[in-house]
């Protein structure tokens with residue numbers, strides 16, 4: 110994988126990115142991924158961001174790995190501009206963006222030497238991002254955990270690859286070397302995974318969450334906001350609170366305001382208190398996540414599986 114453009118641009122050994130995961134990605138997980146040769150991404154989240162806490166996490170990650178890493182900025186956050194200032198001050202190597210257009214900040218990012226990699230749900234968004242000068246995009250299919258678009262990875266990746274000249278990283282529904290080889294066949298040059306990393310040894314979510322994920326099937330990765338609510342839909346692990354929210358959502362007189370408030374309230378509930386009331390982003394590929402191996406084992410196994418498939422002639 111030495112000539113891989115994603116590896117060259119991001120200065121990493123494997124073109125494997127650990128996607129930002131609000132309330133999940135901490136110093137331990139991010140540095141484990143970067144130390145294993147992938148790219149770990151830290152997610153400060155959207156609401157109630159303590160900027161000095163984020164600065165401290167960035168410094169701790171830097172101290173825990175000599176390798177490249179990234180920070181995710183959700184541009185819809187009220188803290189977006191302050192986070193941009195912060196990552197520029199801290200000279201974070203890579204920034205992934207979501208939920209908005211990074212155009213107003215591109216000059217500032219470039220000045221700080223930051224590689225900007227937007228997450229996009231469509232070819233139209235990818236074309237826009239190429240036009241503002243980003244070096245690559247992450248195209249995320251709707252199988253993924255967290256906020257989702259409406260196009261599946263299988264259909265999205267070749268469209269984006271055809272629409273832009275910059276390298277494309279595929280996200281959504283990938284958890285092993287077969288998935289990685291499949292998206293490379295569609296023209297991607299890297300992968301971003303979230304769900305696969307949730308059960309790894311270094312991921313700090315409580316054991317009861319990992320146990321639920323190990324037992325979960327694709328049907329348990331449910332979508333909130335299909336009918337009403339904020340523009341973005343959220344794919345999470347089925348729990349009593351998601352069933353309650355979905356039941357409300359399907360009522361004829363359900364209101365956006367009440368729905369949005371229940372989602373926001375549930376998002377604030379800590380994972381430690383049991384699964385009843387939490388929203389844990391989870392993608393459909395959770396069905397293939399069946400171990401609690403270390404990040405290094407997961408990344409090296411994916412690379413081996415990928416290489417074995419590439420060597421098999423058709």
Ligand SMILES: Cc1cc2nc3c(=O)[nH]c(=O)nc-3n(C[C@H](O)[C@H](O)[C@H](O)COP(=O)(O)O)c2cc1C
Pocket residue numbers: 127128129130131133152154181183206207228249252253254255256280281282283301302303304305389390391392393394
């Ligand atoms: C628990 C969880 C939280 C997430 N939070 C964010 C986030 O804060 N910002 C973001 O850009 N993407 C977020 N994502 C999306 C991931 O970064 C990644 O693109 C996605 O998980 C890839 O699909 P997969 O889950 O099928 O691997 C989240 C995903 C999960 C599972």
